Amino acid sequence: MKKFLLTFFIPLFLFKISFTQNGTSEPKNPEKGRILPSVNINTLEGSTFNTGKISNNGKPIIISFWATWCSPCKKELNTLAEVYDDWKEKTGVKLIAISIDDSRNMGKVAPYVNGQGWDFEVYIDPNSNFKRALNVINVPHTFLLNGQKEIVWEHNSYSPGDEDILFGLIQKMANSENHSPKETPVEGKN
Amino acid sequence: MKIIHRKKPRWKVKINFAINFIFQSLKNIFVFPVLYFILVIMGGVFPKWKGFGSAVYCQSIEQTLRQGEIHGNLQMDAQYYNPDSAIGAPPVPEKILMNGFSNINYTNQNFSAGIRYESYLNALQGFPSGYRGSGFPYRYASFTNKNLTVTAGNYYEQFGSGLIFRSYEERGLGYDNAMDGLRIFYRPYSGIYMKGLIGKMRKYFTYGEGILRGTDIEINVNELFSHEESGQEQTLVNNSSDSSSISQSINPVITGKENKIKFIFGGSAISKYEKDQNSTYNLPENVAAFAGRANLIYNGFSLFSEYAYKMNDPYPYQSGSVYDYNYKPGQAFLTQASYSKPGFGISLSAKRTDNMDFRTDRNAKSVPPELLINYMPPLTRQHTYNLLATLYPYASQSKGEMAFQGELIYKLKKETFLGGKRGANILINVSMVNNIDTIHLNDMDTTRIGYRSDFFKIGRDTYFKDFNIEFSKKITDKLKMILTYANLAFNIDVIQGKVNKGMIYSDVGILEIQYKISKKHSIRSEIQNLITKKDQGDWATGILEYSYSPNWFLAVMDQYNYGNKDSNKRIHYYFFSLGYTLETTRFIINYGKQRAGIFCVGGVCRNVPASNGISLTILSSF
Incomplete structure (x- = not known):
C-alpha cells in the first residue's frame, strides 16, 4: 500500500518539477508579458466587440480604464489626447480607452468622447467583464502592450507627469522592436 | 457570390x-x-x-x-476607530476592523478558472454587517471554443441595460450579487449573440433561496446581413469582397464617422422560482420578467430604448400600505438619445419605473440592498466633488419614479471670448426625478393591485432636481482650472427615509485648480462651498494635494460645517492622506474624519464609508 501511495504521489511531484523547470528555464524572452484576455465588451454604438481583436499591427498599444465620473481618469485621457498625434507619429502607438460606465452613464460616453474631441478608440465595459479579467481594482488603470499584444507594464492612478514615463517606455519599445531604418529614434518629450 | x-x-x-x-x-x-x-x-x-x-x-x-498564466489582485483596508459622537461615529468594540480580498485567476489559452478569497474581520463601518469572517465565496471555471463559452460556478452577467437582470459587484460598497450556477454564451451566426443561464444569487457568504433561469438574445442587423464581424473570426471573413466595410465596423467606433444606419435589437427573459411559505397569501412561486430593446444609430445620432415587464411578485412592506403584498405587475421603460460630432455632444434620457422591486428572496432587506435581480440606473449626474457626491446623492426608487436627464458638452474654440488661447470646455447637465402618478384602488382586501397609474403622467412629488454647469479651461501650459456650479433639490424624506424634513435646496460652487510645477511635481487644490438653509446648513471644503509622479502623493482636506444652526456641530472634518504607488501596488495611509460617498484623492476614486480614525489601504494587482 505504501508503495502504491508513493507511486501515486511521485508523478505529482515530478509534475511539479517539470512545471517549475519550464517556468525558469526560459530566459530567452525575459520581457514576455501576459496575454490580453478575450472578453466581450461594447463599442460606443452598442455592438458587441471581442477584446481578442484589439491589435495595432505589431506596434505598441495603450489600454486605459476610465469612467465619466472619475476626474483623474479624464485628466489622464485629456492629457493623452493632446499628445496622441505626436506619439502616434513618433512610435506608431495606439491608444484604447475602456469606459467602465454602466447603464447609468453609458449613454453619455459617446457625447463626452466626441465633445472632448478624443480621437482614439473607446469601448464600454458596462458590467466590468474586461476590468475583472485584467484584475483592475480602481480606475484609472493603464496598461502598455508590446507588439505581440503582451502586457509588459501597468500602472494604477494618475498624477500629472505620469504620461512622460509612459512615453519613455513606448519609445524604448518602439526602438527595440522597430527594425526598419526609416523610423529612427526620436527625441523624447521635454 | x-x-x-x-x-x-x-x-x-x-x-x-x-x-x-x-x-x-x-x-x-x-x-x-x-x-x-x-x-x-x-x-x-x-x-x-x-x-x-x-x-x-x-x-x-x-x-x-507552459502556456498557463496566473494573475490576480488583492486589496486590504484596515482602520483603527476613534469613537466620535459629534459626527455620529459610534464606539467600535473591536477598535480595529479590516476588509480584504484577493482574486487569483488561472488562464490557459481558452480555459480560465479562478477563486476569490474574502475576509471581513470584522467588516468596516458602513459595510453590510452580513459580511462576517473569511471564505472563498467566488470560484469559477470557464471554457471558450470559437463561438461557445461555458462558465460553471460563479459569474457576473447583465441583460440589456439591466432592467430585469444584472449581477455585478461594487467591492467598495460591499455590494456583490454574483450568480452561482451555469452560464452559456453562444454566437450561432455572425451578428447573433445568445446567452443562457441558471443559478442562485449570492448573499454575503451564502446564496438566496430563489433560483434564477434566464436567456437573452441580441441581433446586430448590420453584422447579420453584411457578414461584418465584431466577434471572433475576422481573418476568415476578411477574404470576402466586403472587406472595406469590415475594417470600418471593427475600427473605431466613435459615433459619427459613418454615414450608415445601424440597428441592433434584443430581448431577454428571466424567471425566478421561490417556494411559497406564506400562510396568509397565495404567492406566485414562479415569477417571470421580460424585456425588449432596440438601438438605432445613424451618422452621429443614437437612440436606445428598452421596455421591461415583470409579472406579479408581491413583497412584504409596511402593513396597511398599498405596496404590502401588492399583486400589481411591474413595468420599466428607459430611453436614451444622443447626438455628437467632434467638439459637441448632447444626450437626453428618460425613465419610468413602476413596482420593479425584484429579488430572489421576498424577505431580503432593502437597506442595505440584498439579492436584487435587476438594476434601475439613476438618471442623474454621478458627481465626484466631495460635497456634491457625499451630502445629497440620489438613489433610484424601485416603487416607482419618472426621471429625465439632459447633458450638453461643447468645446469652445480657440481665439474666442471664453475659449482664449487654448480653448475651453463647457458641460451642462440637468436632471429631474418625480414620483409616478397613482390612483389608489382600495382593493387591499380583494385583488390587492393597490393602485392604477397612467404611463405618461408625471407625479406631483419631486424627488430630485439637479442643474449643474462645469467650465474647464487650460490657462497656461501648466495651469488648469475647472469651475462648477450646481443647484440641487433633494427630497430627503423619500431618498433617505427621514421624517418631515422635506425638500433640501442647495447651491454649490466649486473651483479646482491644478498647477504643474515641473515635469514630476504638481499641486492641485479644490475650494467647495455648499449653501442651504435646511438640514445641516452650509458646508465648505478645501483640498490641497501635492503629487510627485509617479510614486508619491500627499493630500490635506478640511470639510467644515460652518452653517450648522447648532453651534456645537460646526465641526471641521480634517483629513490627511499619504500614498505611495509602485506601478500596480499602492499603499495609502489616511488619518481623520470622513463622510461616506465616492471619494477621489491622489488620482483614484473609491467608495468609502463614514469614519473617524486612522486607516491603511494596500492594493495590488499582478
Whole structure:
C-alpha cells in the first residue's frame, strides 16, 4: 500500500518539477508579458466587440480604464489626447480607452468622447467583464502592450507627469522592436 | 457570390465541429487521466515500471501547462476607530476592523478558472454587517471554443441595460450579487449573440433561496446581413469582397464617422422560482420578467430604448400600505438619445419605473440592498466633488419614479471670448426625478393591485432636481482650472427615509485648480462651498494635494460645517492622506474624519464609508 501511495504521489511531484523547470528555464524572452484576455465588451454604438481583436499591427498599444465620473481618469485621457498625434507619429502607438460606465452613464460616453474631441478608440465595459479579467481594482488603470499584444507594464492612478514615463517606455519599445531604418529614434518629450 | 466560396453547408461544418469538440473534451477529461491511472497502477504492481506513468503523462501535459498564466489582485483596508459622537461615529468594540480580498485567476489559452478569497474581520463601518469572517465565496471555471463559452460556478452577467437582470459587484460598497450556477454564451451566426443561464444569487457568504433561469438574445442587423464581424473570426471573413466595410465596423467606433444606419435589437427573459411559505397569501412561486430593446444609430445620432415587464411578485412592506403584498405587475421603460460630432455632444434620457422591486428572496432587506435581480440606473449626474457626491446623492426608487436627464458638452474654440488661447470646455447637465402618478384602488382586501397609474403622467412629488454647469479651461501650459456650479433639490424624506424634513435646496460652487510645477511635481487644490438653509446648513471644503509622479502623493482636506444652526456641530472634518504607488501596488495611509460617498484623492476614486480614525489601504494587482 505504501508503495502504491508513493507511486501515486511521485508523478505529482515530478509534475511539479517539470512545471517549475519550464517556468525558469526560459530566459530567452525575459520581457514576455501576459496575454490580453478575450472578453466581450461594447463599442460606443452598442455592438458587441471581442477584446481578442484589439491589435495595432505589431506596434505598441495603450489600454486605459476610465469612467465619466472619475476626474483623474479624464485628466489622464485629456492629457493623452493632446499628445496622441505626436506619439502616434513618433512610435506608431495606439491608444484604447475602456469606459467602465454602466447603464447609468453609458449613454453619455459617446457625447463626452466626441465633445472632448478624443480621437482614439473607446469601448464600454458596462458590467466590468474586461476590468475583472485584467484584475483592475480602481480606475484609472493603464496598461502598455508590446507588439505581440503582451502586457509588459501597468500602472494604477494618475498624477500629472505620469504620461512622460509612459512615453519613455513606448519609445524604448518602439526602438527595440522597430527594425526598419526609416523610423529612427526620436527625441523624447521635454 | 459569397455562397460559391463555401465548400460545405454551414450546418455540416457545425456538426463536424460539435463532434470534434465533444471528442476532444472526452479525450481530455477521461482518456488521459484513465491512461495515467492505469500506468500508475501498473507501476504499483510491477516495481520496474514505477514512474513510467508520470513520465508519459507529464510529457503530454507539459506543453499545455507552459502556456498557463496566473494573475490576480488583492486589496486590504484596515482602520483603527476613534469613537466620535459629534459626527455620529459610534464606539467600535473591536477598535480595529479590516476588509480584504484577493482574486487569483488561472488562464490557459481558452480555459480560465479562478477563486476569490474574502475576509471581513470584522467588516468596516458602513459595510453590510452580513459580511462576517473569511471564505472563498467566488470560484469559477470557464471554457471558450470559437463561438461557445461555458462558465460553471460563479459569474457576473447583465441583460440589456439591466432592467430585469444584472449581477455585478461594487467591492467598495460591499455590494456583490454574483450568480452561482451555469452560464452559456453562444454566437450561432455572425451578428447573433445568445446567452443562457441558471443559478442562485449570492448573499454575503451564502446564496438566496430563489433560483434564477434566464436567456437573452441580441441581433446586430448590420453584422447579420453584411457578414461584418465584431466577434471572433475576422481573418476568415476578411477574404470576402466586403472587406472595406469590415475594417470600418471593427475600427473605431466613435459615433459619427459613418454615414450608415445601424440597428441592433434584443430581448431577454428571466424567471425566478421561490417556494411559497406564506400562510396568509397565495404567492406566485414562479415569477417571470421580460424585456425588449432596440438601438438605432445613424451618422452621429443614437437612440436606445428598452421596455421591461415583470409579472406579479408581491413583497412584504409596511402593513396597511398599498405596496404590502401588492399583486400589481411591474413595468420599466428607459430611453436614451444622443447626438455628437467632434467638439459637441448632447444626450437626453428618460425613465419610468413602476413596482420593479425584484429579488430572489421576498424577505431580503432593502437597506442595505440584498439579492436584487435587476438594476434601475439613476438618471442623474454621478458627481465626484466631495460635497456634491457625499451630502445629497440620489438613489433610484424601485416603487416607482419618472426621471429625465439632459447633458450638453461643447468645446469652445480657440481665439474666442471664453475659449482664449487654448480653448475651453463647457458641460451642462440637468436632471429631474418625480414620483409616478397613482390612483389608489382600495382593493387591499380583494385583488390587492393597490393602485392604477397612467404611463405618461408625471407625479406631483419631486424627488430630485439637479442643474449643474462645469467650465474647464487650460490657462497656461501648466495651469488648469475647472469651475462648477450646481443647484440641487433633494427630497430627503423619500431618498433617505427621514421624517418631515422635506425638500433640501442647495447651491454649490466649486473651483479646482491644478498647477504643474515641473515635469514630476504638481499641486492641485479644490475650494467647495455648499449653501442651504435646511438640514445641516452650509458646508465648505478645501483640498490641497501635492503629487510627485509617479510614486508619491500627499493630500490635506478640511470639510467644515460652518452653517450648522447648532453651534456645537460646526465641526471641521480634517483629513490627511499619504500614498505611495509602485506601478500596480499602492499603499495609502489616511488619518481623520470622513463622510461616506465616492471619494477621489491622489488620482483614484473609491467608495468609502463614514469614519473617524486612522486607516491603511494596500492594493495590488499582478
